[in-house]
Amino acid sequence: MANRTCFEDFDWNGFWDDYDGYTGSEKVTDERIADTERLLGYKLPRSYIELIRTRNGGSPVNSCFPTDEPNSWADDHVSITSICGIGGQWGIDSDDLGSRRMIDEWGYPDIGIVFGQCPSAGHDAIMFDYSECGPQGEPSVIHVDVEVGEGEEPVRTPLAENFESFIRGLVHEHVYDTSEADKLADLETARHALFTPLLRNLCDAADTLLPEAETVLRRLAERVIEEKGFFSLHADPLSHLMYDLEFLLYVHAKGSVSIEVYLADYEKILVFGEAGTFKTGGYAPGFVADWLNERIGSGNIAEAVAGDGFVFDDGYKREVLRQAGTYHD
Structure with missing residues (x-):
């Protein structure tokens, strides 16, 4: 069990969409991962690292995650357009569109890493939440909505206890096509x-x-x-x-x-x-x-x-x- 991978029984065939506009060109090496962790101040989940080794960011075919709480876009799910990798314009470590800019300039809470882009292109996003586990722990996954009134805090909606559960829980948008x-x-x-x-x-x-x-x-x-x-x-x-x-x-x-x-x-x-x-x-x-x-x-x-x-x-x-x-x- 010590060598078990998070997704050993997971079929990656058909997981990624053919569109590669969100995919980084850098190779995901141990050194590059360590650099990203030092820059952002958090240990990346093992399951996330396994995923970006299959492809360094991109758009999943199954792009919806069921929720029990309504949000600004739907009553029963959130949608995701991309899972960000490392490096490049869309990487979680990007100066232009990465996690730190989303937190520092766009009002996302300083509790972890923004890794998932949503269709609103900035109004809401998916984050690793380290507020309970600490920077070296296993973060939960939450949806954060920054479309709030003046002086109000962003709305956080719990999604999954960890990244592996989040990936396994994604379903196709046809389930919610409105x-x-x-x-x-x-x-x-x-x-x-x-x-x-x-x-x-x-x-x-x-x-x-x-x-x-x-x-x-x-x-x-x-x-x-x-x-x-x-x-x-x-x-x-x-x-x-x-x-x-x-x-x-x-x-x-x-x-x-x-x-x-x-x-x-x-x-x-x-x-x-x-x-x-x-x-x-x-x-x-x-x-x-x-x-x-x-x-x-x-x-x-x-x-x-x-x-x-x-x-x-x-x-x-x-x-x-x-x-x-x-x-x-």
């Missing part, structure tokens, strides 16, 4: 739901700048839903256009604004609101902050000539209005 119904519900919300109070005020103040602001936002949201199957903003061109329009309306109504104030107010525009409100299905602050930094770096958003804060460059403002025009004809 995608078409979810898409239709999101389209209905985008077309008819009330705006959050701040977004309503920004549209009302748009006057001659963008008199069809409400129609533009609703039709752009419909386009996002048609492409993704749900309403959520990430780092794609349609999401960036939505961020542009929101900033355009905000500055038009309130004048130049500091980065800190805008990021704080952004949550009230298209994130938090009452049930049934026109809003996104989640919120990862990093996406909005990265968009804003990119726009400032490119000069599309610049410091105001008079007064403090930032506004759109006139040329880029015209470009945003041009793109907006394609959504109200």
Whole structure:
């Protein structure tokens, strides 16, 4: 029994999806594992190491884990898009998208390692939880949802007592396929739901700048839903256009604004609101902050000539209005 592997009776054939966008190119050696453990400050579970030796991260074919507690995406399960390996852009040790950044910048609890990406692309994730066992122990697996109100703690949902149990408990998404119904519900919300109070005020103040602001936002949201199957903003061109329009309306109504104030107010525009409100299905602050930094770096958003804060460059403002025009004809 001493030499027993965690998955000795497990059939890896068909476990991994053919898509390799989340797969690291580095070889998983003992030395590389030790480096990752030193960097993150935790001993990696033996079962996790066995898994990434079969493939250094990737998307599992069976991508759902049953739960007894509802979360922001479903009442009876959580979904996972990838199990992160080590090294590369998606590794748990990555500077850009790894566990430490998720904890330090995106609000995940500092209790272990973020190793599983979810469809929300940042709003929720799967973690190793070392809070009970300590950094050298065998962690449990939990789901963490950071789509919470201001000042509230992320919601933690226990999933499995260890990583081996988590892997063995994964089931295919067909068991929970509600995608078409979810898409239709999101389209209905985008077309008819009330705006959050701040977004309503920004549209009302748009006057001659963008008199069809409400129609533009609703039709752009419909386009996002048609492409993704749900309403959520990430780092794609349609999401960036939505961020542009929101900033355009905000500055038009309130004048130049500091980065800190805008990021704080952004949550009230298209994130938090009452049930049934026109809003996104989640919120990862990093996406909005990265968009804003990119726009400032490119000069599309610049410091105001008079007064403090930032506004759109006139040329880029015209470009945003041009793109907006394609959504109200």
